Amino acid sequence: MVWKKRLPKLLAFGIVMLLMLQLVTFLLVKNDTATECHVRGFYREPDNTLDVAVIGCSEMYADYSPPLAYKYCGFTSYNLCTSGMPPCFYKSALKEFCKTQDPQVVVFEVNGFFYNEEFGLTEVNRRNWLDNIHLSKDWFDDVLDTAEPDELLDYLLPINKYHDNWQRPYGQYKRLKSISKLYTENGVSLMKSFGTRTTNNSRIHTTKKRALRLTDFGRENLLDLMDYCKEQGMENVLFIRSPHRQKLASATSAELEKVISEAGYTFIDCDKISKDIGIDDAADYYNEDHMNVFGNEKFTKYLGEYIVENYDLKTDHDEETKKLWKECEDYTVDAFKVLKERTLTNEDLPYYETTDLGEETHEQLLKAEANARKKLAERQKQNGKAAPKAPDGGKPAK
Amino acid sequence: MTYTSLNYLLFVAACLLVYGICPKKFRWGVLLCASLGFYAIVCLKYISFILLTGFTTYGGGIWLGRYITKSDAYVKSQKGKWSKEEKSAYKDKATRNKKLIVAAILLLNFGILAFLKYYNFFADSLNVILKHFGGTLPKLGLFLPLGISFYTFQSMGYIIDIYRKKVTPEKNPLKLLLFVSFFPQIVQGPIAFYNDLSGQLYEGKDPTFENFKQGILLITWGFFKKLIIADRLVAAVNIVAPDYQKYSGTLILMTALIYALQLYADFSGGIDISRGVAQLFGINMAENFKRPYFSRDISEYWHRWHITLGAWLREYLFYPIAMSKLFQNFSKKLKKRFGMKAAKVVPVSIASLITFLVVGVWHGANWKYVAFGFWNGGIIMISTLLADNFKSWKAKLHIKDTNKGFILFQMIRTFFIVLVGYYFDIANDFTSAMKMMWRSVTDVKISEFLSAATYKMLTVSKREFLLVALAGIALFVVSVLQERSKFTLRERICKKGYIVECLVFMVLFWSVVVFGVYGPGTSPADFYYMQF
Numbered sequence: 001m002v003w004k005k006r007l008p009k010l011l012a013f014g015i016v017m018l019l020m021l022q023l024v025t026f027l028l029v030k031n032d033t034a035t036e037c038h039v040r041g042f043y044r045e046p047d048n049t050l051d052v053a054v055i056g057c058s059e060m061y062a063d064y065s066p067p068l069a070y071k072y073c074g075f076t077s078y079n080l081c082t083s084g085m086p087p088c089f090y091k092s093a094l095k096e097f098c099k100t101q102d103p104q105v106v107v108f109e110v111n112g113f114f115y116n117e118e119f120g121l122t123e124v125n126r127r128n129w130l131d132n133i134h135l136s137k138d139w140f141d142d143v144l145d146t147a148e149p150d151e152l153l154d155y156l157l158p159i160n161k162y163h164d165n166w167q168r169p170y171g172q173y174k175r176l177k178s179i180s181k182l183y184t185e186n187g188v189s190l191m192k193s194f195g196t197r198t199t200n201n202s203r204i205h206t207t208k209k210r211a212l213r214l215t216d217f218g219r220e221n222l223l224d225l226m227d228y229c230k231e232q233g234m235e236n237v238l239f240i241r242s243p244h245r246q247k248l249a250s251a252t253s254a255e256l257e258k259v260i261s262e263a264g265y266t267f268i269d270c271d272k273i274s275k276d277i278g279i280d281d282a283a284d285y286y287n288e289d290h291m292n293v294f295g296n297e298k299f300t301k302y303l304g305e306y307i308v309e310n311y312d313l314k315t316d317h318d319e320e321t322k323k324l325w326k327e328c329e330d331y332t333v334d335a336f337k338v339l340k341e342r343t344l345t346n347e348d349l350p351y352y353e354t355t356d357l358g359e360e361t362h363e364q365l366l367k368a369e370a371n372a373r374k375k376l377a378e379r380q381k382q383n384g385k386a387a388p389k390a391p392d393g394g395k396p397a398k
Numbered sequence: 399m400t401y402t403s404l405n406y407l408l409f410v411a412a413c414l415l416v417y418g419i420c421p422k423k424f425r426w427g428v429l430l431c432a433s434l435g436f437y438a439i440v441c442l443k444y445i446s447f448i449l450l451t452g453f454t455t456y457g458g459g460i461w462l463g464r465y466i467t468k469s470d471a472y473v474k475s476q477k478g479k480w481s482k483e484e485k486s487a488y489k490d491k492a493t494r495n496k497k498l499i500v501a502a503i504l505l506l507n508f509g510i511l512a513f514l515k516y517y518n519f520f521a522d523s524l525n526v527i528l529k530h531f532g533g534t535l536p537k538l539g540l541f542l543p544l545g546i547s548f549y550t551f552q553s554m555g556y557i558i559d560i561y562r563k564k565v566t567p568e569k570n571p572l573k574l575l576l577f578v579s580f581f582p583q584i585v586q587g588p589i590a591f592y593n594d595l596s597g598q599l600y601e602g603k604d605p606t607f608e609n610f611k612q613g614i615l616l617i618t619w620g621f622f623k624k625l626i627i628a629d630r631l632v633a634a635v636n637i638v639a640p641d642y643q644k645y646s647g648t649l650i651l652m653t654a655l656i657y658a659l660q661l662y663a664d665f666s667g668g669i670d671i672s673r674g675v676a677q678l679f680g681i682n683m684a685e686n687f688k689r690p691y692f693s694r695d696i697s698e699y700w701h702r703w704h705i706t707l708g709a710w711l712r713e714y715l716f717y718p719i720a721m722s723k724l725f726q727n728f729s730k731k732l733k734k735r736f737g738m739k740a741a742k743v744v745p746v747s748i749a750s751l752i753t754f755l756v757v758g759v760w761h762g763a764n765w766k767y768v769a770f771g772f773w774n775g776g777i778i779m780i781s782t783l784l785a786d787n788f789k790s791w792k793a794k795l796h797i798k799d800t801n802k803g804f805i806l807f808q809m810i811r812t813f814f815i816v817l818v819g820y821y822f823d824i825a826n827d828f829t830s831a832m833k834m835m836w837r838s839v840t841d842v843k844i845s846e847f848l849s850a851a852t853y854k855m856l857t858v859s860k861r862e863f864l865l866v867a868l869a870g871i872a873l874f875v876v877s878v879l880q881e882r883s884k885f886t887l888r889e890r891i892c893k894k895g896y897i898v899e900c901l902v903f904m905v906l907f908w909s910v911v912v913f914g915v916y917g918p919g920t921s922p923a924d925f926y927y928m929q930f
Contacts, residue, residue, distance in 0.1 A: 009896055016900070016904070017904070017907075024908060028912065160404075160917045161917055163912050166912050166913060167859065167861050167862070
C-alpha cells in the first residue's frame with residue numbers, strides 16, 4: 001500500500017530528473033557549433049524532400065552549396081558532413097541520411113579515405129559526428145566501434161565530459177543562439193550545411209602534414225561503404241575529389257579510380273579539372289583544402305550540372321517544398337553577395353548560416369537575412385501560420 | 399574506485415539491492431562480501447594486512463575473553479577459600495597477564511602500522527647520529543595499505559574494550575572481520591566503537607525509505623563539499639605551499655585560508671558520503687564533524703573536528719594516562735607542594751599534551767607533525783593552566799560569555815590558532831612552516847587579496863573562485879542552520895514533505911553534476927585523510 005502511494009511520486013521524480021538531464025546536457029554539451037548546426041540542420045529538413053545526398057569532410061560544406069545547386073540545376077540536396085569525418089563514418093552518414101530521405105544520387109567526397117586511424121579517429125573528429133547525430137542503434141554501434149573503453153561513459157552520459165562548459169558561458173550563449181535560429185526562427189537551415197572564411201589566404205590552415213594517399217584504414221572503409229551501397233541497391237553513387245589547392249598525386253588518383261571503378265562506381269578527381277571548372281588557385285580558395293565563396297559558386301555549378309547530366313533525376317516537389325527552397329536560394333544568393341564583398345576585403349572571418357561571430361558589424365548581411373525572413377513570414381502568413389520573429393525586433397543590429 | 403566515482407555508486411547500489419533481497423540473517427554476510435570486495439578492487443595487493451589485523455584481533459579477543467572468563471570463574475570458585483591477600487595477589491597476576499595479552503595484540507597491530515608509517519622517518523633521524531659511527535639504516539620502499547590507521551585503531555579499541563569488560567568477544571571471525579573492514583568507513587573513518595557499530599552491522603536491518611532518502615541527501619551533500627569545493631581548490635593549495643619562496647606572504651596566507659576550507663570540505667564531505675552510504679543500509683555511524691570552525695576555543699575545536707578520533711584517543715589514551723598510577727602519584731606530590739589546583743590541572747594538561755603529540759605523530763612521520771601536536775597540545779595546556787586567570791580578566795573587563803561580539807572574537811581567535819596548525823600541514827617541513835608563517839605576517843598586502851594576478855597565480859579561474867565562494871556561503875548557511883537546531887538538517891528537510899525534499903535534492907544533485915570536478919581530463923583528488 002505504501003509503495004502504491006509512493007509510486008506516482010517516484011515516477012514523477014524520475015521523469016523530472018530525466019528531463020533535467022536532457023536540459024543540462026543540451027545546455028552544456030558542445031564541441032563545434034558550426035558542425036552541430038550543420039548536422040542538426042539536416043534533421044530539420046522535411047522528410048523525403050532531398051534529391052541528392054552529399055557526404056564528406058569539411059570540403060563539402062565549404063565547396064558546395066545546396067541552395068545554389070537548386071538555383072542552377074533545380075534539385076534539392078543536403079551536404080551532411082563534418083570536419084575531419086573519419087572514413088568509418090561515411091556509411092553511418094549515409095544510413096542517417098536514408099532514415100528520413102530517399103536520395104536518388106549519393107555523392108561522397110573522398111578526403112576522409114586518406115586518413116589513417118590515428119589521424120581520422122581523433123576524439124574531435126569522432127565527436128563532431130557522434131555528438132550531433134540522433135541516438136539510435138547505429139549510433140551505439142558506431143560508438144562501440146570507435147570509442148576507447150574508458151570513453152564509453154562519456155558517450156552514454158555526455159555531461160560527464162562536457163559539464164565543465166559552465167565556465168564558458170559566452171561560448172555556450174553563442175552556441176545556443178545559433179542553434180535557436182534553426183529551431184525557432186528559420187525552421188530549416190537556409191544555407192544548409194555551409195561554412196566559409198572571407199578571404200583567399202586564410203591565417204587558419206587545416207592541412208596537417210600527412211601524405212594524401214589511400215590508407216589501409218581508408219581502403220577498408222571505402223570497400224565496406226561500396227559494398228553497403230550495392231547491398232542497398234544504390235546505383236547512382238558518385239565519388240569525387242573536390243578541387244584543392246594542394247593537388248592529389250596522380251598515383252593516388254589512379255588508385256582511387258581503380259578501386260572505385262572496380263566496384264562499378266564513378267570517381268572524378270576535380271583537382272585534375274579544376275582549371276576547366278574555372279577555379280583560380282590564387283583567388284578561389286580560403287586555404288589549401290577549402291574553397292571560398294567564389295570557388296564554391298563555380299564548383300557547385302559544375303557538380304550540379306554533372307549530376308543532372310549523368311543521372312536521371314526527378315525533381316518534382318510539392319509547392320511547399322519549392323517555396324521553401326526558393327527562400328533558401330534567395331537567402332543564399334543574397335548572403336553570397338555580401339560574403340563575396342567581404343572576401344575581397346580579405347577580412348578572414350568565419351561564417352556559417354547561424355553564426356554569431358562578428359555579425360553585429362555586418363549590417364548588409366543582416367539586411368539580407370531580414371529580407372529572407374520577411375519573405376518567409378509572408379509565405380507562412382499565407383499558409384495561416386504565425387509569422388516568425390525577426391532578430392532584434394526586425395531592426396538591423398548595430 | 400574512489401568514493402566519488404560512478405563505479406562506487408553503482409557498487410553501492412548493487413550491494414543495497416542484494417542486501418535488500420537477502421534474508422535478514424545473511425545480510426551481514428552481504429556486507430562482509432561487499433567490504434572485502436571493495437578492498438580487493440581498490441587495493442588487492444595489501445588485503446593480507448587487513449585480514450591479518452582482522453584475524454589477530456579475533457584470535458586475541460577470544461584468547462583475552464577466555465582468560466578473563468577463566469580467571470573470573472576461578473576467583474569466584476575460590477570465594478571464601480582465599481585470604482584477602484591471596485585474592486589480591488591472584489587478581490594482580492591475572493591483570494598482569496591480561497595486560498600482557500593486550501600488549502601483545504596491540505604491539506603486533508600497532509607495530510605493523512608504526513613500522514610501515516614511521517620506519518623511514520626513524521631511519522632518517524637515527525642516521526644523522528649513526529653516520530658518525532660509520533653505519534646507517536637502509537631506507538625501505540614501504541607503503542601504507544588502504545585505511546590501515548582507521549581499521550587498526552578501531553580493532554584495537556575492541557581489544558581494549560574486552561579487557562575493560564565493556565565488550566564480550568565476538569565468536570564468529572567473519573563477523574569481526576566485517577567490523578574491521580566495513581567498506582563505507584574503511585578509507586577515512588569515522589572510527590567506531592565496537593558497541594556502537596557491531597550490533598547494527600550484524601542485525602541486518604531492513605532498508606527503509608526514510609533511511610534511503612536521508613542517506614541519499616547526505617551522500618549528495620558530501621559530493622557537493624568534495625567535488626565543488628575541495629577538489630576545485632586542491633590545485634591552489636598544491637601550487638604555493640611546496641614552493642612558498644616564490645610567492646608573497648599574501649599568497650601564502652591565502653593558501654592557508656583556502657586550505658582551511660578545502661580540508662574541511664574534503665574530509666567532512668568524505669565522511670558525509672561514508673555515513674550516507676551506511677545509512678542506506680540502516681546503519682547510523684557516529685558524527686565526525688560538528689561545525690568545527692564555530693568553536694570558541696581549541697579544546698572545543700577538537701571536540702568538533704574528527705570527533706571519532708578524538709573520542710578514541712580520549713577513551714584509550716588520555717584517560718589511561720591521566721588516571722595512571724604515575725600521574726596519580728604525581729598529582730599527590732603536586733597537591734602537597736603547590737595545592738589542590740595544581741594537582742588537578744597540571745597532570746591533565748600534561749596528559750593533553752601527550753595525547754596531542756600522538757595526534758601529531760599519527761598525522762605523519764615528520765617533525766612538522768610533532769610541532770603540530772605540540773602547538774595544539776601546548777595551547778590546550780596553557781588554556782587549562784590559565785583558565786582561572788582568564789575568568790578573572792573577563793570579570794574585570796566586564797565581558798560576559800554570552801556577549802555575541804565576544805563569541806565572534808573567540809571563534810575568530812580559535813580559527814587563527816587552528817590556522818597556525820595548518821601551516822605545519824601544508825608546509826614541506828618544520829622550517830618551511832615557520833618561514834611561511836613569518837612571511838604571512840610580515841609580507842601581507844591587502845591590495846593583493848583583490849588583485850587578479852593573485853588569483854591567476856593560484857591557477858584557479860575567477861569563475862571557479864566565484865563558484866567556490868557561493869558554495870562556501872551555502873556551506874556556511876547550512877552550518878548555521880545545523881548549529882541552531884538539535885535535529886539534523888536532513889531530518890528537517892524530510893519532514894517538510896515531498897516537494898521540498900525533491901527540490902533540495904535536485905538543487906544539490908544538479909549543482910554537483912554541473913559544477914563538480916570530475917570526468918575526463920580531471921584526475922580525482924584522493925581524500926586527504928586517506929593517506930593516514
